Amino acid sequence: MEPATGVEKLHVLIDEMAVSIQRHTDVTYLEALAEAGENVFQHSIVQSLPDQEAERLQNKLDQDLPEEMKREEIRKAFQLAVIKGMKEAVQPHHAMTPDAVAMFMGYIVEKLTSKRENLALLDPAAGTANLLSAVLNQVSKDTAAYGAEVDETLLKVAYVLSNLQEHDVELFHQDSIEQLAPPEADVVVSDLPVGYYPKDDIAAEFRLQAQEGHSYVHHLLIEKCMTQVKPGGFFVLLIPNYMFESDQADALHAYIKDEAVILGLLQLPSSMFKNTQAGKSIWLLQKKGPNVVQPGQALLAELPSFNNQDALLDMMKQMDNWFKEEGFTS
Template identity: 70%
Template sequence: MEPITDVEKLYTLVDDIAVSIQKHADKTYLEALAEAGEAILNQSVSEDLPREESIRLEKKITQDIPPEMEREGIRKAFQLAVIKGMKEAVQPHHAMTPDAVALFIGYLVDKLVSKKESAVILDPASGTGNLLSAVLNSVTKNTAAYGVEVDETLLHIAYVLADLQEHQVEFFHQDAIEQLAVPPVDVVAADLPVGYYPKDEVAQNFELKSSKGRSYVHHLIIEKCMEHVKDGGFFVLLIPNFMFESEEAPALNKYIKEHATTLGLLQLPESMFKSNQYGKSIWMLQKKGKDAIQPSQALFAELPSFVKHEALADMIVQIDKWFKEQGLS
């Protein structure tokens, strides 16, 4: 059956190129996917493939790219390819933010920056750039962005994806906890990596270092980013529900009270996860500063299933109302 949508057409093309590069250049699918994106950007295949194969792929590139492809279509096509590649990868940090959640985070970021003329956004754990792309595609203001990723393959995909969508993003290949070389930003939007940070000597410089044993990577990233968010700036973070139940939670709560204000906590529907222990929420924070607000009431809610469109629409009406009542939009 022939592909019928532009997303399917682009995915089929990207996948064809990636599979060929994977086969002939002895690379993983994710490595080949980044090269496939480069091939589409440059309208030519740079990998050393058999001549007949290069000619075939370059002909497909000129003929099969959908005209006037929208940014969201490009993101979704690459998302499908990344998901395929993730099945081959075994690293635990190779996981993608669910599409509906990424778009919802984008909606929240757009609300938070609605009164600004422009906004600078940071994702300190950008992975393949899918979440950052979804946010940039959702924000209606003029935006610039920074993405930080320690995995070179994922960073390459993120770079290509941003270029294909013509987003203004500067990427850094670094450990965001050990080194975060970005200027002050308006918003941090991230799907926080969860677990223990292996570099004890680096963690020792943080307030949120563990009182014993290894420190939590998700705590350290929050502290590091707090240094790079402007006064009155925002955090929109995807966090595990157990984050406030660990033995280090009191230290995190104390740190947040000193430096920021919780604007809201939106629990994702349980149906999205295999079990309650894997459940996640979206945490909205504002760094303290002269322009920061003190919400009359924080936004606490359990989100309905994203497939229940009517219930979700009702929830968005309530969230929109809350933003207006707090003077945020």
């Protein structure tokens, strides 16, 4: 059956190019995907492939590339391909933020910053920039975006994805805990990587270092980003539900109490996860600063299934009221 939508057409095209590049150049699928994205951006086959194969792919590019591609179509087409590549890669930190969740986080960022004329956005664990670009596609104001990522392959995909969507994104190849180079941000949005941070000498400089053994990478990232966010800036973070029950939770609570106010915690539907231990929530924080006050009532909710449109719309109406009552929207 012929692919019908722009997303399907672009996905089929970039997947076929990536498979060919992988076969002829002995790279991983994710590396080949970044190369395929570059071909789409340049509208030309830029790799050194056998002449006949390069000509075949160029013809496919000329004939099958949709004439007009919306940003969300580009993002979703690449997302499908990235998921395939991550199954092959099997590294534990290679995981894609669910599409509905990424869009929902973008909606939250737009609401929190509705009274600001421009915005600086940071993802310290950007991966392929899928979450970052999903948020950028939701935000209506002039936005500069920064992404940091330690994995060079994911960063290459992020670079191509950002270029194709014509987003103003500056990308940094770095360990965000050891070094975070981007300018100050108004909002940190991230699907926090979870686990232990191996560099104990670096962790020793942090207030949230573990008293024994390795420190948690997700704790250290929060502390590092707290120094990178402007006073009054926001955090919209995807976190594991068990984070507040871990052996280092008390230290995290004390740190957040000193540095920020908790705006809300939105638990994702349990149906999204294979088991309860894998459950996640969206955590909303605001860094302390002038005119920052604790909300009259924190936004606490268990989100309905994203497939239940009526229940989700009802929840968003309640959230819209909360944003208005707390002064984030007019």
